Amino acid sequence: MSDFDLKTATQEYATRLGDDSVVLGHRLSEWTSNAPFLEEDIALSNVALDYIGRARMYYSYAAELAGNGKTEDDLAYTRDMREFRNLLIHELPRGDFAYTMVRQLFVDVFNTYYLPELAKSSDSTLAGIAQKGIKETRYHLRRSHEWALRLGDGTEESHKRMQRAIESLWGYTHELFDADPLEVQLADAGVGVHNAALRPAWLEQVSEILTEASLTVPKDDWAVRGGRIGYHTENLGHMLNDMQFLHRAYPGCQW
Amino acid sequence: MATDNLELYEVFVRARRGLDHKHVGSLHAQDAEQALEYARDVYTRRSEGVSIWVVRSRDICASQEDDSESFYDPSDDKPYRHATYYQLPEAVNNM
Numbered sequence: 217m218s219d220f221d222l223k224t225a226t227q228e229y230a231t232r233l234g235d236d237s238v239v240l241g242h243r244l245s246e247w248t249s250n251a252p253f254l255e256e257d258i259a260l261s262n263v264a265l266d267y268i269g270r271a272r273m274y275y276s277y278a279a280e281l282a283g284n285g286k287t288e289d290d291l292a293y294t295r296d297m298r299e300f301r302n303l304l305i306h307e308l309p310r311g312d313f314a315y316t317m318v319r320q321l322f323v324d325v326f327n328t329y330y331l332p333e334l335a336k337s338s339d340s341t342l343a344g345i346a347q348k349g350i351k352e353t354r355y356h357l358r359r360s361h362e363w364a365l366r367l368g369d370g371t372e373e374s375h376k377r378m379q380r381a382i383e384s385l386w387g388y389t390h391e392l393f394d395a396d397p398l399e400v401q402l403a404d405a406g407v408g409v410h411n412a413a414l415r416p417a418w419l420e421q422v423s424e425i426l427t428e429a430s431l432t433v434p435k436d437d438w439a440v441r442g443g444r445i446g447y448h449t450e451n452l453g454h455m456l457n458d459m460q461f462l463h464r465a466y467p468g469c470q471w
Numbered sequence: 472m473a474t475d476n477l478e479l480y481e482v483f484v485r486a487r488r489g490l491d492h493k494h495v496g497s498l499h500a501q502d503a504e505q506a507l508e509y510a511r512d513v514y515t516r517r518s519e520g521v522s523i524w525v526v527r528s529r530d531i532c533a534s535q536e537d538d539s540e541s542f543y544d545p546s547d548d549k550p551y552r553h554a555t556y557y558q559l560p561e562a563v564n565n566m
Contacts (some may be wrong), residue, residue: 253474255498256507262512359508447482 224400226339226407227281228301231291232334232444233342234274235302238292239452240323241267242459246310259359263320266352268294273345293463297453303443305388307452314377317363318385326392329414338406361425367427375430382426383434390439393418401442474499479528480506482513484520492524503527 244264251257277287305323310316331353334346366372393415395403402408423433442448462469478498480534495514500506515523526534535541550556 253477255513259509259512263527291508322544355508355511362505362508414493 220222220401222407223281225402226342227278228398229402229408230274230278230281231341232289232301234271234278234288235300236270236306237267238459239300239455240306241265241271242455243306243308243310247316252313260316260415263359266321266349266356267270269387270345270349270352271341273348274406277345277356283458287366289463289468293460297456299446300448300452300456301444301446302452303388304440304449305385305391305454307449308385308388309451309455312377314367314374315358315385317367318378318381320356320360321425322389322392322422323384324348324353324387325425326358326414327353327417328357328421330409330411330415331412333409337408342407348409361394364425364429364431365453368426368431378429378431383429387438387440390436391441391443394441394444396444477501478506480510480525481528481531481562483524483526484508484510484514485522488521490552492522495519498526500525 240266244260244267247260248257248264251260256318271292272288273388275291279286279288280290305319308319312317326347331346331349335343335350337343337346364378369375393411395411399411403410426433440449475507477495478501480500480503481497482495484495485492498506500508500509500511510523510525512526514520546552
């Protein structure tokens with residue numbers, strides 16, 4: 217790849233990672249004032265802020281690479297659903313508390329293996345963002361792990377809801393380990409990560425936690441994909457309506 | 472879910488190395504581990520601390536308002552318990 221290609225590819229990659237972070241961050245922020253009790257409300261909002269902060273870093277970098285005067289806000293608030301490249305698992309509605317926690321568990325374990333790899337990137341900006349994310353993820357996983365044990369091994373009702381969430385999310389986890397030609401090239405160039413190589417470790421740790429929580433690891437009998445090419449579930453559009461409304465109605469508004 | 476089935480914990484935060492842990496408030500949690508995490512989220516989000524203690528509120532044995540007469544009044548008339556009650560001898564004047 218020529219230098220120009222690498223730069224464009226890195227810009228696209230940073231945008232994708234920004235999309236993942238902002239979409240999940242927004243989903244988590246939907247718990248603010250809606251969580252089961254005050255302390256958990258604040259804790260979930262903190263995690264949401266970690267993701268939104270990460271999105272800002274990825275987007276700022278993508279905007280800087282694009283060098284066309286666009287900002288992180290343009291990337292987050294003025295692109296339509298089809299332009300978003302986030303993995304589908306991040307955009308699914310928050311569901312009940314068990315559903316949110318199972319998704320966090322899956323994503324947190326993924327980031328536990330993904331971010332240390334990205335931290336080795338030859339691109340120092342991406343490596344730096346990943347480095348910061350590693351610390352956040354260690355705490356996120358501590359929370360989602362404990363909630364998995366508490367709810368999986370809790371009451372009959374909490375166990376049932378956890379298992380239901382696991383079954384309905386499992387098919388969305390496969391996409392975490394996909395890579396299109398752009399991501400493969402970036403990984404080969406030492407900028408990106410070979411995601412597929414992370415699955416065995418992910419599966420092992422997730423299985424360990426689920427088993428510890430008396431939950432069952434589902435079969436790999438279905439998978440949904442499409443986020444990286446802009447094919448989304450019907451949920452993302454509704455979410456973006458909410459998320460982008462203010463910026464679109466009052467462009468450039470500040471508080 | 473309400474907080475009925477959760478425990479109340481008191482939170483103590485050490486702001487900097489060398490300082491004492493200071494009581495900063497309380498919160499609900501299911502166990503000590505979770506209380507520690509919530510304390511981190513609720514009381515140290517603006518870098519207020521370097522160390523956290525959590526204690527189950529019901530494990531704290533507190534003095535009662537009713538006891539204050541018998542607890543504290545008797546020391547009111549014992550000024551000799553204060554260092555300032557004593558005249559320093561010339562020899563130690565610069566202490």
